[in-house]
Amino acid sequence: MNIATEANFDGLVGPTHNYSGLSFGNVASLNNSARPSNPKAAAKQGLVKMKALADMGFVQGVLAPHERPHIPTLRRLGFSGTDAYILEQAAKQAPKLLAAVSSASCMWTANAATVSPSGDTSDKRVHFTPANLVNKFHRSIEHETTGAILQATFSDDKHFAHHPALPSVDHFGDEGAANHTRFCHGYGEQGIEFFVYGMEAFNYNAPHPAKFPARHTLEASQAVARRHGLSADQVVYAQQNPSVIDAGVFHNDVIAVGNRNAHFYHQEAFLDTAKMKQDLLTAWGDRASKFHLIEVPSDAVSVQDCIQSYLFNSQLLSRGDDDMVLVVPGECENNTAVWTYLNSLVAGQSPINEIKVFDLKQSMSNGGGPACLRLRVALTQAEQAAINPSTLMNNTLFELLNTWVDKHYRDELHEKDLADPQLLIESRNALDELTQIMNLGSVYEFQR
Numbered sequence: 001m002n003i004a005t006e007a008n009f010d011g012l013v014g015p016t017h018n019y020s021g022l023s024f025g026n027v028a029s030l031n032n033s034a035r036p037s038n039p040k041a042a043a044k045q046g047l048v049k050m051k052a053l054a055d056m057g058f059v060q061g062v063l064a065p066h067e068r069p070h071i072p073t074l075r076r077l078g079f080s081g082t083d084a085y086i087l088e089q090a091a092k093q094a095p096k097l098l099a100a101v102s103s104a105s106c107m108w109t110a111n112a113a114t115v116s117p118s119g120d121t122s123d124k125r126v127h128f129t130p131a132n133l134v135n136k137f138h139r140s141i142e143h144e145t146t147g148a149i150l151q152a153t154f155s156d157d158k159h160f161a162h163h164p165a166l167p168s169v170d171h172f173g174d175e176g177a178a179n180h181t182r183f184c185h186g187y188g189e190q191g192i193e194f195f196v197y198g199m200e201a202f203n204y205n206a207p208h209p210a211k212f213p214a215r216h217t218l219e220a221s222q223a224v225a226r227r228h229g230l231s232a233d234q235v236v237y238a239q240q241n242p243s244v245i246d247a248g249v250f251h252n253d254v255i256a257v258g259n260r261n262a263h264f265y266h267q268e269a270f271l272d273t274a275k276m277k278q279d280l281l282t283a284w285g286d287r288a289s290k291f292h293l294i295e296v297p298s299d300a301v302s303v304q305d306c307i308q309s310y311l312f313n314s315q316l317l318s319r320g321d322d323d324m325v326l327v328v329p330g331e332c333e334n335n336t337a338v339w340t341y342l343n344s345l346v347a348g349q350s351p352i353n354e355i356k357v358f359d360l361k362q363s364m365s366n367g368g369g370p371a372c373l374r375l376r377v378a379l380t381q382a383e384q385a386a387i388n389p390s391t392l393m394n395n396t397l398f399e400l401l402n403t404w405v406d407k408h409y410r411d412e413l414h415e416k417d418l419a420d421p422q423l424l425i426e427s428r429n430a431l432d433e434l435t436q437i438m439n440l441g442s443v444y445e446f447q448r
């Protein structure tokens with residue numbers, strides 16, 4: 001049996017972090033549109049969470065931000081001339097497009113990719129498929145650089161297999177690990193991969209939301225499962241409840257989270273809860289531990305409370321067998337129903353024994369909580385030894401990255417600042433230095 005652990009790779013917030021209201025269906029993004037942001041505080045809030053988890057003994061990695069504003073996309077869309085002229089013209093002719101190519105949205109690395117650990121795959125390698133994020137233009141331009149950064153982090157092809165994103169059309173809308181959970185007894189053993197989708201693309205008669213988009217399709221999940229070489233009897237699909245998508249649950253990780261032998265979810269999260277439970281229990285079979293289904297009833301915590309507090313956008317981390325800690329955003333502490341529920345949860349019989357609260361307000365104001373900010377990668381000891389060591393959080397990297405943020409980041413950014421050519425220069429200088437700190441090579445177009 002392989003001894004393995006779960007690493008969390010968090011997205012480092014980029015220098016252009018801002019609030020542009022780009023995500024229709026994401027309540028926080030729409031509500032905070034046009035508010036000034038603080039990129040420096042955002043990056044530091046993320047670093048504090050990463051360092052705290054590393055200090056708790058978890059393997060914590062960092063994924064670098066992308067080049068923004070993304071001038072190559074503006075050139076592809078017909079803008080030409082110097083970079084400064086392109087920014088000026090885009091601001092005049094298409095300000096929302098400029099905001100879209102300037103978004104720091106790659107910070108939410110739960111959407112970076114779907115990852116299948118080696119315990120689940122037919123060739124016993126860890127498989128990565130970057131998500132095409134096709135439903136939102138500002139996110140659809142992430143997958144190429146995401147793929148390059150994942151390859152620079154997990155480069156040894158003896159252990160790691162990298163796929164390109166799925167075709168970039170709605171039929172294969174893929175939001176990555178935000179809609180994917182893995183259950184297992186031990187991280188190195190065969191696990192159950194649980195894919196949650198918002199709609200079926202090739203079946204117009206199947207249920208789908210009416211008001212907000214379903215970003216992720218069943219067909220995308222099936223394609224990822226095929227590519228990664230997963231065993232059919234260890235894959236479970238479940239449809240999100242269309243009415244929670246219409247209430248603002250744009251990813252399943254806003255209403256459910258799972259880890260090892262625990263599934264923590266809201267009563268209204270799934271279209272067919274009984275089937276979800278039965279399918280997971282059947283796939284679980286007679287594994288050595290008991291599978292815990294922790295269902296939060298609507299009369300304890302409403303769907304609105306979930307969306308406002310991000311209760312389920314939490315990190316469920318194992319400290320040992322049947323001993324988990326739940327990492328939640330500060331908004332949970334400020335919501336009476338949620339905080340009351342959490343206190344009763346840790347006092348009860350579930351494996352969740354402790355709550356840790358983090359201030360992630362800068363990210364939360366765009367709809368990104370603790371779970372959005374991390375990509376989980378279960379790794380055996382040999383795989384862990386094969387990853388790029390400069391991406392792993394420790395005292396040295398924490399100091400280096402804080403100093404780097406202090407040197408390069410602004411503490412206030414308005415949408416109009418995105419046209420400032422100086423911001424582009426600052427961002428490129430910052431990222432150029434970062435690729436050296438993290439030993440990534442030339443992952444950005446401006447470096448080639």
Ligand code: SUG
Nearest residue numbers: 020021022023029108110178251372
């Ligand atoms: O895709 N927000 C992101 C939030 C992603 C959260 N991720 C998970 N739930 N895993 C999104 O909607 C807002 C950008 C803006 O409006 O400026 C944004 O992209």
